[in-house]
Structures are given as C-alpha cells and as structure tokens.
Amino acid sequence: MTVIKENWVFVETDLHKINPVSYQLITKMKQISHDPVVAVLIENNDANLETELSEYGPDKILLIKDDELEAGDDLELTDALNKLIQKQGTPNTFIFPATVVGRSVAPRLQARLRTGLTADCLDLKFEDDLLVQTKPSYGDNIMCEITIPNHHPQMATARPNVFTAEKENNPALKVEEISNLDWEKDTKLQIKSQILPPKTSNDITQAQRIVALGRGDKTDAGIDMANSLAKKLHATVGVTRPLTDLDQYTITEQIGQSGQTVAPDLLINLGVSGAVQYTAGIANAKTVVSVNTDENAQIFKYSDYYFVGNALEFSKALEAIL
C-alpha cells in the first residue's frame, strides 16, 4: 500500500454549518505537520462552506458536493470516506473530532481500513511521519503516548476545545472536487429529519466565564451562592463529576475527561481538588482562580491565583464587591 504524504482532517458539518472543532483540528495539524494538511468537506450542492474553511489555512480541500451524503447517516459517511481513500490513496493520518459523529464514523472507518485509532486524544505531535497521540489511560490516571507505526492512515479523534483555532491565510490552497464516489446507501436506517438541540445560554463549552463547583462547595448554600456569583459575573456554572449526582447537573455541565472541555477567559474553581480527570478539561482556560481549604490542593498547580480557605465565604465576599 502506498501512503500519500498528506494529513487529513474530517470536517464535521452540523445541519449545513461547519462545527468549529474542525477549525481547531486543522490549526493543530498545521502547527505540527510538515506535510500538506487536507480538509475533507462534504456539503450540499448549493453550499459554499469551502470559503469559510479556507480561512483556517488548509493546504487542500477535498470537496464532495452531494446533497444526499451531506444528510447521510454514519454508515453512509463511513462508506463514502472509505471510497474516497480508495480513490485518492491512503493518507498518512486521518483525524476526526471526538464528537457524536466523529466517535461513530472514525472507528467504523478504522475497522474497514484495518488500521489503528486512538480515541479522545488530548495532544498530538509528529516524530517524522509517526503521529504521537497523547491520551489519558488506565482509569485516566496516567497520560499515554500511543503510536500506530505499521498501519495507515494513523487515525485519532480529538476532543472539542483541546486545541485553539487560528485563522491563517494560505495562498497555496487547492480545492479538489471529488465526484462519483458511488457510496453505498444504508437501507436499514432512514433519517426523516434533523434538528439541532436548542442552544442554551449555559453551554459551558462556549462560555467565556465559568464558575465551577466541586465537592468542597456541594451544599445548598454553596450552590446558591455560586449561582448568584455566576449571575453577577455573567458566567456559566460548571461542575465536577461528584455534582452530577444532583438532579440539576448532568454531563452537559460536567467539566473534564468524561465531561466537557472548556476554554473560558476566566475560570473560578470552588472546592475542586484538581484530579487529573478534571484538569484534562481545563487546559485552555486562560485565567484560573481556585479556592480550596487544603493548601496543598492539586488544583493550585493549574491556577493563576488561589485562595486557601472556605469556598462559600470566598464566593460571598466576591459577590459582595461586584
């Protein structure tokens, strides 16, 4: 099998719009790759998403204009991507977002291509052509570096907000339109309609300010005060995993490895210990303030400012001066 010296990124579209995680993956691959970064985009015949996509500097866009495939299910996407590889050649790497779609399509494609896939990477780098994929392992207690030395494409998924998207002008960009992929229709499943879940103002993945509640502040008074503080700061409330036991919090508000990756300008941690599974989700937070009664709390190592003391008292005092 000949491997083409290209690194591909799957561009996810959700109801005709590019999911921003695709820009994050393109930026990361541009930063680490010495070979061309190729964005694989499937869109409607009348769409023009390649214009938007080109602002993030891919070296090439493989463009598939196909109304049916754009609205296709995961099996159809898998088959089409498999056919694309048969047609174009096997790329060195193929990266997907660790979203619902990416987590479904990437392993199906991996199985068909009989290659390796590392799911939910937190970092990526190259050693020559070998992609070194970092992910938490063994109950998320250690970070492992995983490589796929003998098979191609080397596949990985990476979570939203782990990398930061940056615009880049690339005058050398080529757009190659691919037609007649002849992908197989899924006869078992028919998608009748698609709607996006309603966007709430509480989407922590997009929040610029987050007040994060940990077990050390998990009292009615602590939660009420954190909500009140968040309101004054125009912030969104996030939680550590122990708080998802409560009715009002779910995985949507949970920050961390098995929850959401966040990238706010300001993150205030109230009674959070700083377990690796939590800090895995906050690497891109810009200013981190943490409050903990334990002066040796791990979270302080990830903080720009910290206060050793009671989270509820701290929240009350801060709220009072805002």
Ligand SMILES: Cc1cc2nc3c(=O)[nH]c(=O)nc-3n(C[C@H](O)[C@H](O)[C@H](O)COP(=O)(O)OP(=O)(O)OC[C@H]3O[C@@H](n4cnc5c(N)ncnc54)[C@H](O)[C@@H]3O)c2cc1C
């Ligand atoms: C596979 C796996 C995936 C996981 N995924 C996640 C994840 O995505 N997100 C996540 O959060 N966890 C996750 N966890 C759980 C994680 O290991 C920790 O147990 C969790 O992050 C701890 O939450 P915490 O910091 O709120 O609680 P604790 O670790 O119990 O920490 C509470 C902290 O509050 C401090 N404290 C106590 N009282 C006060 C007070 N009055 N004022 C101020 N500070 C006080 C304590 O000193 C302590 O440091 C995962 C675990 C596993 C095994």
